[in-house]
Amino acid sequence: MSSRSNHERLLALGKEMQAAAEDMDFEKATALRNEIARLKGEAPVAPGDADTVTVSQPPPGAMGLGTQVPVRQPPKGWVKPKKPDLMTKNVKPRGGR
Numbered sequence: 001m002s003s004r005s006n007h008e009r010l011l012a013l014g015k016e017m018q019a020a021a022e023d024m025d026f027e028k029a030t031a032l033r034n035e036i037a038r039l040k041g042e043a044p045v046a047p048g049d050a051d052t053v054t055v056s057q058p059p060p061g062a063m064g065l066g067t068q069v070p071v072r073q074p075p076k077g078w079v080k081p082k083k084p085d086l087m088t089k090n091v092k093p094r095g096g097r
Contacts, residue, residue, distance in 0.1 A: 006039065009039065010036060010039060010040070013032050013035060013036050013039075014036065016032055017029050017032035017033055017036065020032060
């Protein structure tokens with residue numbers, strides 16, 4: 001398919017989605033929105049996937065090299081693991097005693 005026919009198809013799907021929303025047919029409008037996103041290459045990611053990472057902008061006022069790079073955020077619901085007890089020793093010495 002050429003880019004022109006893809007563009008025309010996206011416009012037609014957009015008009016169809018608008019008409020479905022005006023007719024209060026939200027299931028059809030949602031399906032059309034997902035189809036448009038799939039054609040654009042922006043398919044929605046299922047929530048709860050382990051490999052998805054959200055990114056956010058650095059804090060305001062940050063200056064210098066690399067500040068335009070988004071800062072990684074842990075996924076929602078992630079809990080930081082508990083630190084190990086410092087009074088225990090889990091490593092044997094090299095001598096094997």
